[in-house]
Amino acid sequence: MEQYRINGGRELHGRVPVSGAKNAALAILPATLLCEGVCRIENLPQISDVRIMLEILGMMGAKIRYLKKNTVELDTAHVRNLPAPYEMVSKLRASYYLIGTMLGRFGRSEVALPGGCDFGLRPIDQHIKGFEALGATVQIAEGGIVEAEAPHGLVGSNIYLDVVSVGATMNILLAAVRAEGLTVIENAAREPHIVDLANFLNTMGADISGAGTDNIKVRGVERLSGCTYSIIPDQIEAGTYLALGAATGGEITVTGVIPKHLESITAKLVEMGADIREEDDAVTVVRPRSRRLSRINLKTQPYPGFPTDMQPQFGVLLALADGTSILTEGVYDNRYKYVNELKRMGANATVDGRIAVFEGVERLIAAPVKAPDLRAGAALVIAALAAEGLSTINEIRYIERGYEDILNKLTDLGADIRLIVTPDDEARVLGRVN
DSSP states (O other): OOEEEEEEOOOEEEEEEOOBOHHHHHHHHHHGGGSSSEEEEESOOOSHHHHHHHHHHHHTTOEEEEEETTEEEEEOTTOOOOOOOHHHHTTOGGGGHHHHHHHHHHSEEEEEOOOSOOOSOOOOHHHHHHHHHTTOEEEEETTTEEEEEOTTOOBOOEEEOSSOOHHHHHHHHHHHTTSBSEEEEESOOOOHHHHHHHHHHHHTTOEEEOBTBSEEEEEOOSOOOOOEEEOOBOHHHHHHHHHHHHHHOEEEEEESOOGGGGHHHHHHHHHTTOEEEEOSSEEEEEEOTTSOOBOOEEEBOSTTSBOGGGHHHHHHHHHHSBSEEEEEOSSOSOOOHHHHHHHHTTOEEEEETTEEEEEOOSOOBOOEEEOOSHHHHHHHHHHHHHSBEEEEEEOTTTGGGTOTTHHHHHHHTTOEEEEESBTTBOOOOOSOOO
């Protein structure tokens, strides 16, 4: 068993670089299947989700070669139309992008229903609606296998999404780029990683306009070519380190970011009393420990609203804020599993459905906790670094799904965090411990 052991309660200072966006990478990698050539992807985050996706592509016949730590070359010329292996896709929610890409290239796909973090019901009905509008027949076969087929090819169509869905928007984009004619996606999601995917596809020769708005137009093309492309910085990783600075006090500068992507996050930090400074590609958060955070009300929404993937990290801030804060989850049904873990650390919070009420406490108490999912795990790391004393965090495999080199990044800020192989073995230490 691996765990993080954290001695918290100190101010953190320094600069921390942000890696490539996880949510963009997990759509761009399968998108390389749409061309029959070589793609070079730069700024690729070294996280477990990316490693799983690359392994899936390799099993399907892609030739994969790392040129640098964060640069990979994929040759998809000889990819075969094979069912995506269940044991791999069941670990990864983004595996459903293989449906759109295999439909677009081969006219048929067989992919198991995806895995990933459990936030409650996350249906793919809007994905299926889009594929069927493009002319595919889709059924869920025995064993949860999504079988999609378009033997006569996909044909452009007008598609209105009943709910704003990031995954459905991206999957329909992937299927539509090689469909015949014009596809219009209405009520589309607007997240930065959707724009990044569209930019990547356009670099390969697609004809997509309107990405970043709620109306995206895709004019189908016959072929796509290989290209070189650099993934945008990770908005959620950047927001996580900004929330860390607000929770622990001190001064943290997050570098290599796009400040506009962080506006909903930095606006709430300012409302809570933190100081924010922006540069062209960096954002700094400052909060002396003597200045307590202020209470706020917060609701997660699709972009450009406050991101659901930042909700647990801000839950820690609300647990420490002066007064009563109300947090409303506007995207998922079951994203408060971390609250019980925070209560073990002295937080005063109650959950009723999608609403959590936090009565702020002056300090959190070190305790052993368990990460229930990716972003909740990051939130518990923040809580442990803010609390005085020694905390342990188990189930860290969730955290490593989305945060590259997190131990060294934190120790460079002055955090005392160790990776322990077993509870009784402190011999293996990654990162420099102060």
